[in-house]
Amino acid sequence: xxxxxxxxxxxxxxxxxxxxxxxxxxxxxxxxxxxxSLGVIFTFLFFGTREKKLIPSxxxxxxxxxxxxxxxxxxxxxxxxxxxxxxFIFSLFMFVLACNMIGMLPYSFTVTSHIxxxxxxxxxxxxxxxxxxxxxxGLSYLKLFVPSGVPAILLPLxxxxxxxxxLSRPVSxxxxxxxxxxxxxxMMKVFGGFVIxxxxxxxxxxxxxxxxxxxxxxLVAFLQAYVFAILTCIYLNDALNLxx
Amino acid sequence: xxLEAAKMIGAGLAAISLAGAGxxxxxxxxxxxxGAMRNPSAAQKQFPNLLLxxxxxxxxxxxxxxxxxxxxxxx
Numbered sequence: 001x002x003x004x005x006x007x008x009x010x011x012x013x014x015x016x017x018x019x020x021x022x023x024x025x026x027x028x029x030x031x032x033x034x035x036x037s038l039g040v041i042f043t044f045l046f047f048g049t050r051e052k053k054l055i056p057s058x059x060x061x062x063x064x065x066x067x068x069x070x071x072x073x074x075x076x077x078x079x080x081x082x083x084x085x086x087x088f089i090f091s092l093f094m095f096v097l098a099c100n101m102i103g104m105l106p107y108s109f110t111v112t113s114h115i116x117x118x119x120x121x122x123x124x125x126x127x128x129x130x131x132x133x134x135x136x137x138g139l140s141y142l143k144l145f146v147p148s149g150v151p152a153i154l155l156p157l158x159x160x161x162x163x164x165x166x167l168s169r170p171v172s173x174x175x176x177x178x179x180x181x182x183x184x185x186x187m188m189k190v191f192g193g194f195v196i197x198x199x200x201x202x203x204x205x206x207x208x209x210x211x212x213x214x215x216x217x218x219l220v221a222f223l224q225a226y227v228f229a230i231l232t233c234i235y236l237n238d239a240l241n242l243x244x
Numbered sequence: 245x246x247l248e249a250a251k252m253i254g255a256g257l258a259a260i261s262l263a264g265a266g267x268x269x270x271x272x273x274x275x276x277x278x279g280a281m282r283n284p285s286a287a288q289k290q291f292p293n294l295l296l297x298x299x300x301x302x303x304x305x306x307x308x309x310x311x312x313x314x315x316x317x318x319x
Contacts (some may be wrong), residue, residue, distance in 0.1 A: 179303070179306035223299060
């Protein structure tokens with residue numbers, strides 16, 4: 001039995017080793033669970049939208065609920081101009097949510113608990129948002145770093161701070177998701193270890209904690225997917241509606 | 245001091261940052277409850293902001309955890 005709480009995050013190869021130009025792109029358990037997540041999303045939305053009835057079935061109701069949830073979030077935070085980016089944010093939210101939720105199943109693997117996965121997602125968002133901002137506003141997008149209504153003496157300092165905070169967006173976005181998932185899963189494994197080590201007599205208390213933690217982790221899994229999507233919307237809002 | 249021991253102490257010190265996250269989350273939820281008690285009709289509208297603030301405050305504490313992990317495993 002694996003007693004190390006970090007053991008659950010180990011990536012190992014499934015099947016043969018594939019190398020293209022010296023880069024190892026073998027199929028791992030991480031890739032397997034990404035494929036499973038995509039399969040779950042696809043099946044869910046396929047059966048949810050197969051029969052489009054006026055009085056929806058349960059699956060259609062769920063799919064519509066997710067759609068409305070994201071559509072409302074985008075219109076609330078980024079306005080009507082962000083409507084064309086709905087498919088991107090919807091798929092982003094569904095992917096992160098599916099990865100987090102599938103990670104909650106025992107013996108499964110949490111893809112989002114690896115910083116490389118979340119960092120690539122966050123970098124993609126960062127580059128896309130910056131490109132959109134420059135495309136919509138040209139060089140005046142740089143006004144984002146110079147807030148209006150600031151005294152002239154403070155302006156150099158504020159501009160530097162704004163630039164640093166803008167550049168740290170991909171880092172904070174990715175580390176938030178990765179650290180939440182990793183810390184939560186490690187904590188669950190540690191409490192699971194306590195159940196075994198305390199035995200039949202004292203193991204009931206950590207067992208209760210474990211059950212409560214599982215509930216909390218499901219909440220966190222949803223919350224982090226939501227926060228990831230809503231922060232993307234906020235960044236998009238900066239790029240689309242330049243206020244300063 | 246031995247390097248291993250210093251690493252352990254450093255990782256433990258990095259975990260102190262979680263205290264700040266605890267204070268921050270407490271302030272956010274406490275103030276939300278205060279506001280919600282004063283004006284319950286406006287509470288539902290601010291719920292997304294509550295979750296956002298919670299996640300932002302929690303993340304700063306988790307950065308400390310990342311520092312601890314880097315000390316323990318990366319060096």
